[in-house]
Amino acid sequence: MLTLHDSPRSLNCYKVRLLLALLGVAHRRVFVDLRKGDHRAPAFLALNPFGQIPVLVADGLVLRDSQAILVWLARTHGGTAASAGGDDRWMPRAPDDEAVVNAWLAAAAFELRLGPYDARLKKLAPALCVNAAAVVENSARALALYEQRLRDRDWVALAHPTVADVAAFPALAHAGEGDIDLAPYPAIRAWLDRMRKLPGWVALDG
Amino acid sequence: MLTLHDSPRSLNCYKVRLLLALLGVAHRRVFVDLRKGDHRAPAFLALNPFGQIPVLVADGLVLRDSQAILVWLARTHGGTAASAGGDDRWMPRAPDDEAVVNAWLAAAAFELRLGPYDARLKKLAPALCVNAAAVVENSARALALYEQRLRDRDWVALAHPTVADVAAFPALAHAGEGDIDLAPYPAIRAWLDRMRKLPGWVALDG
Numbered sequence: 001m002l003t004l005h006d007s008p009r010s011l012n013c014y015k016v017r018l019l020l021a022l023l024g025v026a027h028r029r030v031f032v033d034l035r036k037g038d039h040r041a042p043a044f045l046a047l048n049p050f051g052q053i054p055v056l057v058a059d060g061l062v063l064r065d066s067q068a069i070l071v072w073l074a075r076t077h078g079g080t081a082a083s084a085g086g087d088d089r090w091m092p093r094a095p096d097d098e099a100v101v102n103a104w105l106a107a108a109a110f111e112l113r114l115g116p117y118d119a120r121l122k123k124l125a126p127a128l129c130v131n132a133a134a135v136v137e138n139s140a141r142a143l144a145l146y147e148q149r150l151r152d153r154d155w156v157a158l159a160h161p162t163v164a165d166v167a168a169f170p171a172l173a174h175a176g177e178g179d180i181d182l183a184p185y186p187a188i189r190a191w192l193d194r195m196r197k198l199p200g201w202v203a204l205d206g
Numbered sequence: 207m208l209t210l211h212d213s214p215r216s217l218n219c220y221k222v223r224l225l226l227a228l229l230g231v232a233h234r235r236v237f238v239d240l241r242k243g244d245h246r247a248p249a250f251l252a253l254n255p256f257g258q259i260p261v262l263v264a265d266g267l268v269l270r271d272s273q274a275i276l277v278w279l280a281r282t283h284g285g286t287a288a289s290a291g292g293d294d295r296w297m298p299r300a301p302d303d304e305a306v307v308n309a310w311l312a313a314a315a316f317e318l319r320l321g322p323y324d325a326r327l328k329k330l331a332p333a334l335c336v337n338a339a340a341v342v343e344n345s346a347r348a349l350a351l352y353e354q355r356l357r358d359r360d361w362v363a364l365a366h367p368t369v370a371d372v373a374a375f376p377a378l379a380h381a382g383e384g385d386i387d388l389a390p391y392p393a394i395r396a397w398l399d400r401m402r403k404l405p406g407w408v409a410l411d412g
Contacts (some may be wrong), residue, residue, distance in 0.1 A: 049354055050313075061302055068308035075301035095281040096267055102274035107256075109312060110319075114336065130320065131337035148255055 002027040005047065005055040007034055008205035009124070011117055011170035012066040013054040015108075019070050019090070019166045021202040025077045034125070067105045070163040091163050101157045104164035107145065108171070115142035117171040119178025139180045143188065146172065150187035154194060161198060169195050174204065208233040211253065211261040213240055214411035215330070217323055217376035218272040219260040221314075225276050225296070225372045227408040231283045240331070273311045276369040297369050307363045310370035313351065314377070321348035323377040325384025345386045349394065352378065356393035360400060367404060375401050380410065 004020070004027050006013035020027055032038045032053045039051045048055045048064045056063045056072070063069050074091035092098050119135040121128045129135070146168065149156060157164035173192055175182055182189055195201065210226070210233050212219035226233055238244045238259045245257045254261045254270045262269045262278070269275050280297035298304050325341040327334045335341070352374065355362060363370035379398055381388055388395055401407065 049351055050317075061305075063305050063309065065309040065312040067312055068305045071308055072301050072305040075304070095278050098281070099267075099269050099274045099278040102277055103269065103271040106271040106273055106315060110315060111256075113316075131340075134337075145255055 003030060003057040004028070005030045005032050005044070005057070006053050007032050010034075010053055011120070011174060011204070012052075014170040014204050015066045015167050016054045016056065016069050016073070017205075018169060018202060019073050019163065022161075022166065022198060022200045023073065023077050023090070024200055025073065034128075067109050067163075067167055070105070070166055074163050089160060089162070090166075092158070097158055101162050101164045104157045104162075105167050107142070108164065108167035111138070111142040111145060112168060112171040115139035115171070116175035116178055116180045119180050120171075120174055121178070123178060135178065136180075139175070139178070143172075143175075143180070143182070143185050147185045147187050150191045154191070156191070161195075165191075165195060170204065209236060209263040210234070211236045211238050211250070211263070212259050213238050216240075216259055217326070217380060217410070218258075220376040220410050221272045221373050222260045222262065222275050222279070223411075224375060224408060225279050225369065228367075228372065228404055228406045229279065229283050229296070230406055231279065240334075273315050273369075273373055276311070276372055280369050295366060295368070296372075298364070303364055307368050307370045310363045310368075311373050313348070314370065314373035317344070317348040317351060318374060318377040321345035321377070322381035322384055322386045325386050326377075326380055327384070329384060341384065342386075345381070345384070349378075349381075349386070349388070349391050353391045353393050356397045360397070362397070367401075371397075371401060376410065 002025065004016060006017065006029055032044065038044055039053060045051055047062055050064060052064065054066055054069060056069045063072055071091050078088060078090045091101060114130055115135060115138040118129045118131070119139050122132045122135055126132060146156070155161050155165050156168055169192070172188055208231065210222060212223065212235055238250065244250055245259060251257055253268055256270060258270065260272055260275060262275045269278055277297050284294060284296045297307060320336055321341065321344040324335045324337070325345050328338045328341055332338060352362070361367050361371050362374055375398070378394055
């Protein structure tokens with residue numbers, strides 16, 4: 001049984017919950033209360049010295065970093081989803097395709113993080129924001145890159161959904177909570193709708 | 207033949223050059239002059255809309271993001287290095303080991319980037335710095351995590367060198383250029399020495 005240490009409103013945790021749902025993987029959840037400082041408690045730091053959620057524990061294996069967890073889940077549980085159409089569909093093994101997915105995972109972890117992800121944090125948890133003064137400018141830049149990418153394709157990395165779509169969805173779907181308006185980005189909005197129609201898709205908690 | 211679009215003083219480019227050297231992979235280099243704005247020219251943006259270096263071109267395949275390039279190189283050229291001891295040694299295929307490497311690749315791209323990488327940029331190219339005001343605090347945090355990790359092990363992710371070591375080396379080896387002092391971090395300094403002794407290791411240009 002997988003155990004996910006997470007928080008209902010964390011978008012990095014939502015990335016993992018979304019893939020767990022899309023793959024139909026059973027798991028239990030342990031609530032890490034960031035407001036109470038659970039992530040800085042010795043017991044949690046022993047699990048993850050970075051003091052970050054999500055953490056996924058699987059038979060004694062302790063995994064940190066949301067993108068690394070997505071890849072691990074796709075590798076180990078990707079074949080269980082009837083919708084996946086192949087056991088490496090969510091994270092390809094072919095190096096050329098894998099490199100495209102990895103480059104877009106990096107964009108989710110950096111460009112989206114500094115943009116719409118942090119724009120939302122600036123309002124909800126400003127202490128976690130990387131650079132609050134730059135979120136509007138960073139968001140415009142990140143959204144333009146995703147808009148350009150999605151203008152003539154259905155999915156972020158490949159011709160079908162991958163972990164790169166899952167990693168990007170939370171920050172883009174919740175950009176409005178950081179006052180980032182998606183009206184100028186029709187291709188992103190159409191892709192968000194496609195994501196919400198994937199079998200097993202779940203919304204952010206709460 | 208591989209073509210690397212890079213700049214001699216860029217640490218993200220150095221990550222790729224270091225792995226190319228460790229693997230003994232022939233390649234040619236194309237200089238992208240950031241000071242002249244080459245990375246914002248239409249021809250370069252057609253190659254990489256993110257306007258970032260490095261970019262690796264291999265038989266028409268165009269790869270961006272230094273970490274994604276490291277993984278691709280390890281997958282496709284890792285077996286050519288006599289020193290590698292196995293064709294997936296630099297980037298393991300086993301999902302559990304792969305997840306550990308991926309988590310430390312993420313640390314190089316985020317924690318080290320916001321810390322010693324940006325501390326150096328603050329002096330050399332402040333416009334590229336994510337949050338100049340926080341580089342000292344971020345560096346202390348990132349260095350403490352690497353110091354803790356390396357205190358009882360020789361390599362960052364696994365029992366042997368991987369792309370996670372290659373990704374971390376440039377920012378840690380050049381922390382001094384951002385006035386980040388490594389004296390309080392003996393485990394990092396010992397690891398830097400081990401890295402410099404790897405067969406094929408090369409220094410940053412210039």
